[in-house]
Amino acid sequence: MSDFQSIAYATDGRIATITLNRPDRFNAIDDHMPGEIARAVAKADADPDVHVILVRGAGPGFCGGYDLVDYAEAKGAVSGSQDMPWDPTLDFAMMWKNTQDFMSLWRARKPTIACVHGAAIAGGSDIALCCDFLIMTEDARIGYPPARVWGVPTPSMWVYRLGAQAAKRMMMTGDVITGREAQAMGLALSAPPEDAFEGEIGKLVGRLQGVPRNQLMMTKMVVNQAYENMGLNSTQMMATFFDGVSRHSPEGIWFRERAQEVGFKQAVVERDSGDPIATQVSKRG
Template sequence: MEKFRTIRAERVDGVLRITLNRPERRNALSPELQDELLDAVREAQYDTSIRVILIRGAGPSFCAGYDLGPDPSAPPRADYKMPETIEEDVALCMTFGEKWGRLWHSRIPVIAQVHGYCVAGGTDLALHCDMIIAADDARLGFPPVRSQGGPPTHMWVYHAGPQWTKRLLLTGDTISGKKAAEVGLVLESVPAEELDDHALALATRVSHIGHDLLAHNKRIVNLAVELMGRGTMQTLAAIHDTLGHNAPEAFEFNERLRTDGLRAAVAERDGKFA
């Protein structure tokens, strides 16, 4: 597992614990990190001695979203370019649903261990896991709905139901891990100092079940969610995110981003919500 640059992976008996390891960027999801995480998940699901995957973040936050800035230390990529047409934008947004769908469809269970901020793209990652354990004081939400579009994937309504999904996606507000557990967005929350032990204890408990039985019982639940339209919803989410990219507010935000930088643009956007 030492081949990875942006994650750490360690075995704890039947658990593979993966740590997002870009703490200086609040574990923002660079293309490299996304690829390495999904590579580790793909390898683990075919190792019958690994029964469950636990994903957490290094540093002060689980994940602050998709990385909007260049990483000069990352290897160059020839497979990505900024979209120039609406169709190219839709195609790009659909790749997020396809990527995180690999996490959702992993043969073995995946648990997210959330602390600090889990916002924007970080929620795309977490909500595609089978269970989420959060610190009481974690913050979860999707602030970019205020200026940039919507979630390019959409698992919110399957976890929190329509009213709380609207409450969060119509305001961009974040809620605590404790509140997220109350509304069903996460499975449960615990005090921050207990999070590591609690999440690992749950993962270890799951790992006592046989590999194939876990795969069978995860699959049937996932198929029930597919009957609710999950797969189609990911395509619709990509299309509606693209529509959001073309809203007047998105053009205004992007202009401020170009002229004054990300921090100033976000501060102006979020100031009225303080």
């Protein structure tokens, strides 16, 4: 639709579909996408015919995260990476808005389903995990590799969906897991083979769309309130602040300098190689 740049929005009967629509960049998150997701959720919430909201990715995958090729390789101050001295309040304001835009999927009055094929990486996993349900193809991948250096998942949904031990494993290692592994951990509701993916989504949608909208809203609010009572909002505030810190720590600054020197993809290979980041930082001198 003409009123969206980075997503597409469509309805079919009782289903609204939000499609992350930058397939040439693996649907990487740009400056437009978070706010457009929130606007599309509001549009679906206001539509009396819609009972279920699907979130999909155009092209070969769901979402590869923030468009860090631009953000990490660019010279000078850019969104999310300031020249020193760093002002954490500016960083927090930007990322907090993005976090709340993604959380519109969690707080929508109607159930939201992330339909993940290909991969949901870094910020893409944030979008997927803010949905009520996660269905992945068995070989799709999900994870937050920037947790190794240069990022903290601001919605912090890993802990609320997995519990402490598994969340620490995912957030401390930056591991990327398959749909099969995600289902075994209880992260994904199901992870069928690719040829059964649409059928699996259809089964859940079929069960949900026959429920009155008021019932869906009430039952969702009850579950969500339990998590709000556990301190979800304050956890996200801390995570959003630390996300900014991670991009301006000595290791975070090294990572961006390395991305500018050898390119973002090579910097990621080095970050994820297992070579201690402290050693890499010491090499700067």
